[in-house]
Amino acid sequence: MDTIQIQGGRRLQGTVRVQGSKNGVLPLMAAALIIPGKTVLKGCPRITDVSAMADAMTDMGCRISRQGDDLIIDATGVHTSRVPRQCGEKLRSSVLFLGALLARTGLAILPYPGGCTIGARPVDFHLEGMRRLGVFVYPDGEWIRAVGRPGGGSCRLPMASVGATENLLLAASCCAEPVTIQGAAREPEIVGLCEFLSAMGADVRGAGTDTISITGVEAPGPVTFRVPGDRIIAGTYLLAAAATGGRILLQGIPSGMLADQIDIYRQLGLRLWENRQGILAVREGSLRPVQCATAPYPGFPTDLQSQLMAVAACAPGESRITETVFEHRFQVAEELCRMGADIHIEGQTARITGVPRLAGCSVEAKELRGGAALIIAGLAAEGITRITGVNYIRRGYGDIAGDLRRLGADIRDVRE
Numbered sequence: 001m002d003t004i005q006i007q008g009g010r011r012l013q014g015t016v017r018v019q020g021s022k023n024g025v026l027p028l029m030a031a032a033l034i035i036p037g038k039t040v041l042k043g044c045p046r047i048t049d050v051s052a053m054a055d056a057m058t059d060m061g062c063r064i065s066r067q068g069d070d071l072i073i074d075a076t077g078v079h080t081s082r083v084p085r086q087c088g089e090k091l092r093s094s095v096l097f098l099g100a101l102l103a104r105t106g107l108a109i110l111p112y113p114g115g116c117t118i119g120a121r122p123v124d125f126h127l128e129g130m131r132r133l134g135v136f137v138y139p140d141g142e143w144i145r146a147v148g149r150p151g152g153g154s155c156r157l158p159m160a161s162v163g164a165t166e167n168l169l170l171a172a173s174c175c176a177e178p179v180t181i182q183g184a185a186r187e188p189e190i191v192g193l194c195e196f197l198s199a200m201g202a203d204v205r206g207a208g209t210d211t212i213s214i215t216g217v218e219a220p221g222p223v224t225f226r227v228p229g230d231r232i233i234a235g236t237y238l239l240a241a242a243a244t245g246g247r248i249l250l251q252g253i254p255s256g257m258l259a260d261q262i263d264i265y266r267q268l269g270l271r272l273w274e275n276r277q278g279i280l281a282v283r284e285g286s287l288r289p290v291q292c293a294t295a296p297y298p299g300f301p302t303d304l305q306s307q308l309m310a311v312a313a314c315a316p317g318e319s320r321i322t323e324t325v326f327e328h329r330f331q332v333a334e335e336l337c338r339m340g341a342d343i344h345i346e347g348q349t350a351r352i353t354g355v356p357r358l359a360g361c362s363v364e365a366k367e368l369r370g371g372a373a374l375i376i377a378g379l380a381a382e383g384i385t386r387i388t389g390v391n392y393i394r395r396g397y398g399d400i401a402g403d404l405r406r407l408g409a410d411i412r413d414v415r416e
């Protein structure tokens with residue numbers, strides 16, 4: 001069984017380049033399906049979610065290759081509107097093929113995306129939004145069937161859903177009449193997708209606000225696009241530096257993309273400076289407790305909540321973390337408690353009393369970000385931590401063990 005093994009107790013020190021964003025690249029890959037030609041995604045991360053997306057697109061007729069860090073997608077030969085069943089099981093982002101296929105062919109048949117341990121994660125906003133654009137959408141057992149070219153119109157999302165906003169933008173990207181999305185998500189990944197669709201020829205306004213208008217392009221042109229840096233990975237490494245008392249230089253991400261996180265780093269006692277070389281982060285003095293509630297952007301990201309919990313577990317005093325986006329996102333607390341953390345969950349709030357030192361032991365990653373949290377806990381702990389469930393971590397982190405080793409951690413990715 002593959003494991004990540006960490007001998008804890010080393011301060012992180014050095015420079016690390018942040019990989020391209022997982023949540024940024026997946027909608028861009030879906031967008032590439034719309035273009036009957038070539039898309040080059042520069043700085044594409046080497047993660048298993050990208051491979052799963054690429055496998056599905058290859059099955060649908062795309063030709064996909066890698067040249068160094070670039071992913072080249074030629075979607076000229078797309079010959080089906082049916083998304084392979086196994087893609088739905090592996091990947092929630094497979095639901096983005098709904099909007100992309102409707103834009104390309106006016107027909108989409110796709111499996112309901114698989115269950116997920118962090119919450120129910122329904123797709124009702126996606127389906128209702130497509131209906132508002134005049135598409136006929138109906139469930140068929142485990143499949144979603146959608147027929148019709150999206151037309152103009154407006155839809156209001158009941159919640160600022162990242163995936164639903166992306167799906168509607170994809171669906172509208174070839175529509176000659178304007179489409180307005182109200183209550184849209186404002187995440188930097190949405191802005192990235194809007195820039196891609198603009199490069200393809202669409203007219204997009206309001207990206208980064210809660211109202212986005214898009215007028216599509218009938219003949220989308222080829223696009224070369226750089227995948228933005230992964231702000232969640234940047235946050236993971238900054239939190240690791242906080243937990244270990246380190247001093248690290250992050251490259252490949254501007255601090256503007258971390259605007260939602262900065263206040264929490266200040267609370268923890270991490271100081272940040274930015275210049276042309278990158279973002280320098282130094283923990284000054286001992287860790288301090290935090291008060292934090294996750295929220296859609298520009299709130300603190302739910303995708304960093306578990307990693308923050310691992311740091312809070314070592315911060316003297318009482319921290320409180322409230323999760324407002326997903327209902328089952330405190331699963332890692334149990335594993336952290338096995339390492340000696342003192343965490344009490346009351347509804348959607350975790351009360352964490354910092355302990356002087358966590359103790360390394362065998363723990364299991366049950367989902368992606370919880371896995372990253374266990375790595376941070378292992379770096380800060382006394383003794384050896386062995387983490388199983390490494391496959392979850394590989395979904396979003398290309399080489400987290402390598403990156404942290406280059407920062408001075410004693411960590412190994414053991415493949416068996």
Ligand code: UD1
Binds near residue numbers: 093123124160162
């Ligand atoms: C995306 C991110 C994920 C991140 C999340 C919130 C990707 C690939 N994934 O997920 O890492 O944690 O945003 O920042 O980008 N909801 C509904 N009905 C819907 C859609 C969503 O009820 O049709 C609810 C969800 O259950 C959740 C909330 O809305 O409670 C926000 O979810 P959403 O923003 O859609 O998350 P994802 O796009 O799935």
